[in-house]
Amino acid sequence: MMSEETLLSVKDLKVHFPLKKRALTGAKSFVYAVDGVNLKVNKGKTFGIVGESGSGKTTTALAVMRLVPITSGAITLGKFRLDQLQGEELRRARRHMQIIFQDPYSSLNPRVRAGAIVREPMDLMNVGEKSERVDRVAELFRQVGLRPEQQALFPHQFSGGQRQRIGVARALASQPDLLVCDEPVSALDVAIQAQIINLLRNLQDELGLTYLFISHDLGVVQYICDDIAVMYLGKVVEQGDRISLFKKPLHPYTWALLSAVPSADPALRGKKDRIRLQGDPPSPIDLPSGCGFASRCPFAKPICTMETPQLRTIDKGHSVACHLVTDEGVSPQQQV
Amino acid sequence: MAEPLLEIEGLRVEFDTRDGVATVIDGLDISLYPGEILGIVGESGCGKSMTALSVMRLVPVPPGRIAKGTIRLDGEDLLQVSEKRMRGVRGNEISMIFQEPMTSLNPVFSVGDQIAETILLHEGGGKRAARRRAVEMLDAVGIPAAEIRAGEYPHQMSGGMRQRVMIAMALACKPRVLIADEPTTALDVTVQAQIFDLLKDLQEKTGAVIVLITHDMGAIAEMAQRVVVMYAGRKVEDGPVDEILTNPKHPYTAGLIGCVPHLSSDPAEERLPLTDIPGMVPPLTRLGQGCPFAPRCVKALAKCRLEMPPKSVVSEGHTASCWLIENDGPR
Numbered sequence: 001m002m003s004e005e006t007l008l009s010v011k012d013l014k015v016h017f018p019l020k021k022r023a024l025t026g027a028k029s030f031v032y033a034v035d036g037v038n039l040k041v042n043k044g045k046t047f048g049i050v051g052e053s054g055s056g057k058t059t060t061a062l063a064v065m066r067l068v069p070i071t072s073g074a075i076t077l078g079k080f081r082l083d084q085l086q087g088e089e090l091r092r093a094r095r096h097m098q099i100i101f102q103d104p105y106s107s108l109n110p111r112v113r114a115g116a117i118v119r120e121p122m123d124l125m126n127v128g129e130k131s132e133r134v135d136r137v138a139e140l141f142r143q144v145g146l147r148p149e150q151q152a153l154f155p156h157q158f159s160g161g162q163r164q165r166i167g168v169a170r171a172l173a174s175q176p177d178l179l180v181c182d183e184p185v186s187a188l189d190v191a192i193q194a195q196i197i198n199l200l201r202n203l204q205d206e207l208g209l210t211y212l213f214i215s216h217d218l219g220v221v222q223y224i225c226d227d228i229a230v231m232y233l234g235k236v237v238e239q240g241d242r243i244s245l246f247k248k249p250l251h252p253y254t255w256a257l258l259s260a261v262p263s264a265d266p267a268l269r270g271k272k273d274r275i276r277l278q279g280d281p282p283s284p285i286d287l288p289s290g291c292g293f294a295s296r297c298p299f300a301k302p303i304c305t306m307e308t309p310q311l312r313t314i315d316k317g318h319s320v321a322c323h324l325v326t327d328e329g330v331s332p333q334q335q336v
Numbered sequence: 337m338a339e340p341l342l343e344i345e346g347l348r349v350e351f352d353t354r355d356g357v358a359t360v361i362d363g364l365d366i367s368l369y370p371g372e373i374l375g376i377v378g379e380s381g382c383g384k385s386m387t388a389l390s391v392m393r394l395v396p397v398p399p400g401r402i403a404k405g406t407i408r409l410d411g412e413d414l415l416q417v418s419e420k421r422m423r424g425v426r427g428n429e430i431s432m433i434f435q436e437p438m439t440s441l442n443p444v445f446s447v448g449d450q451i452a453e454t455i456l457l458h459e460g461g462g463k464r465a466a467r468r469r470a471v472e473m474l475d476a477v478g479i480p481a482a483e484i485r486a487g488e489y490p491h492q493m494s495g496g497m498r499q500r501v502m503i504a505m506a507l508a509c510k511p512r513v514l515i516a517d518e519p520t521t522a523l524d525v526t527v528q529a530q531i532f533d534l535l536k537d538l539q540e541k542t543g544a545v546i547v548l549i550t551h552d553m554g555a556i557a558e559m560a561q562r563v564v565v566m567y568a569g570r571k572v573e574d575g576p577v578d579e580i581l582t583n584p585k586h587p588y589t590a591g592l593i594g595c596v597p598h599l600s601s602d603p604a605e606e607r608l609p610l611t612d613i614p615g616m617v618p619p620l621t622r623l624g625q626g627c628p629f630a631p632r633c634v635k636a637l638a639k640c641r642l643e644m645p646p647k648s649v650v651s652e653g654h655t656a657s658c659w660l661i662e663n664d665g666p667r
Binding site: 189190195201218223257262276277278 | 379380494496497524525526527528529530532533551552553554555557558559591592595596597598599600601602603605607609610611612613614616
């Protein structure tokens with residue numbers, strides 16, 4: 001169908017936030033929000049990042065958007081080296097990457113009419129002829145399933161789902177190559193979620209968009225994403241295409257995450273072997289040595305707390321960072 | 337089946353709004369039987385939380401009021417008893433866990449003190465005994481080093497820990513009914529799984545009846561034996577969970593199940609569009625005579641817009657309110 005052309009590539013991305021408080025020794029401490037992440041997002045595809053709160057998935061997305069300071073690493077979007085751009089150059093590059101936020105209530109200016117909200121990116125980025133922008137806004141409204149006459153309304157006159165549609169239209173206004181979706185349906189009711197997910201998929205087919213999709217909802221991720229990275233404590237612990245990742249999760253954390261999701265399928269319930277993780281993820285301030293998951297991992301061996309496992313490829317397009325997964329792709333949960 | 341422990345009959349709750357009277361709950365019947373976990377599911381604004389507040393008699397009056405109906409706990413109508421008696425019921429016989437554990441705990445008291453306060457109020461006894469019970473409760477809900485943790489404040493705990501504290505507090509006086517209003521919405525899935533296991537475990541140990549209010553059909557499937565599906569303040573369907581999931585009779589229930597992409601261990605290559613429910617919940621001040629779901633229902637008949645469908649019995653313990661069942665052509 002589409003060629004495997006890489007649109008976004010992230011190499012060894014690190015985002016460390018310095019803490020105000022210094023340790024007793026006077027050393028500066030950091031929140032290791034993102035700690036060495038590599039990603040490759042193919043054009044026209046949806047790349048998902050899943051993980052629990054504090055795993056660094058949103059920070060990764062914000063770093064790609066250049067909305068948080070990057071500590072180190074390289075981010076390439078098409079012909080742009082996003083990590084090196086500054087000032088006006090960076091501002092101009094922003095038209096190629098846009099974001100849809102989680103909360104459609106706080107991400108729209110309450111004092112601006114919906115039409116003007118959608119038009120603003122075009123004016124700021126000088127997209128298209130001025131005379132054509134009015135038509136373009138109407139076109140965008142139609143594309144996201146709103147009526148053109150609704151342009152005159154203010155955000156509070158729309159429902160949550162409709163507001164998220166405005167957010168999508170605004171993101172599409174500058175004709176971006178990459179659309180970052182940060183939990184775009186988490187704040188919506190289940191019935192409305194389906195409407196927005198269907199909309200995002202239709203738009204992708206129609207316009208050939210590339211999505212970087214951040215979510216904690218594994219059902220949604222499995223449905224919408226082509227490739228998925230699982231993050232834990234600022235690192236990618238497993239990455240694979242949607243079929244192999246969900247069919248054969250290799251990392252014990254991925255397995256635990258999948259088994260924690262309540263299933264509405266009566267055939268599946270009770271049958272699946274599951275593990276329950278104890279406690280919460282450790283704090284990203286003082287990272288434990290070795291594998292970040294070792295403290296909660298039911299299979300942990302001494303090596304896990306000593307050496308940090310590197311992400312290695314097991315199968316075509318499926319890689320994992322775990323000492324205990326064999327090179328043949330036998331996971332610790334299968335070995336028991 | 338045994339006698340119901342809690343029985344809601346013909347409940348009607350109204351709110352005065354600028355646009356007129358909004359009927360947030362209308363003609364609601366729910367029975368709770370000893371030893372069960374009942375799920376209540378629906379979109380926001382369907383009246384599921386308002387049902388919980390009505391049972392606790394915590395509906396804000398004004399602008400709200402309970403206009404009609406009875407809520408009987410063991411035969412005693414809670415809507416008729418005095419406020420003093422109600423204070424005895426709350427926490428002691430029926431207690432509740434809320435969605436957001438951070439805002440429902442007091443930030444300036446240690447969690448041990450907050451649990452002990454509940455015990456002191458309802459059961460009396462000494463301060464020291466109450467404190468000891470509080471530590472026992474924290475231990476029972478799986479908080480490690482309960483003795484030390486009891487002296488800590490809510491901000492020192494993670495979301496999952498705080499929800500455990502809320503559960504400990506709710507169960508401190510051994511209530512017969514525990515209402516859990518979206519207890520895991522703010523939590524991560526691995527922590528949600530821990531809380532669900534804990535609730536099931538405590539239910540088996542204490543025999544308390546649990547009402548689980550949620551919008552997640554998966555959570556219902558995992559936790560409950562029976563489920564009530566609500567829409568716009570009305571019960572549209574109720575019955576055993578497995579039957580409702582495999583054989584939903586009301587188009588809204590079918591939509592709720594179909595609109596969520598369910599996680600599968602063997603995903604298919606092809607992805608069909610999700611069945612969405614078009615439109616949104618109508619404003620409760622402007623519900624017409626007919627079925628409230630009719631404007632969004634793809635199978636609606638002319639009759640649906642004119643007349644409220646009666647409750648039809650699908651099979652034993654499974655009822656639904658939809659004209660399509662009456663006309664013998666469901667789904």
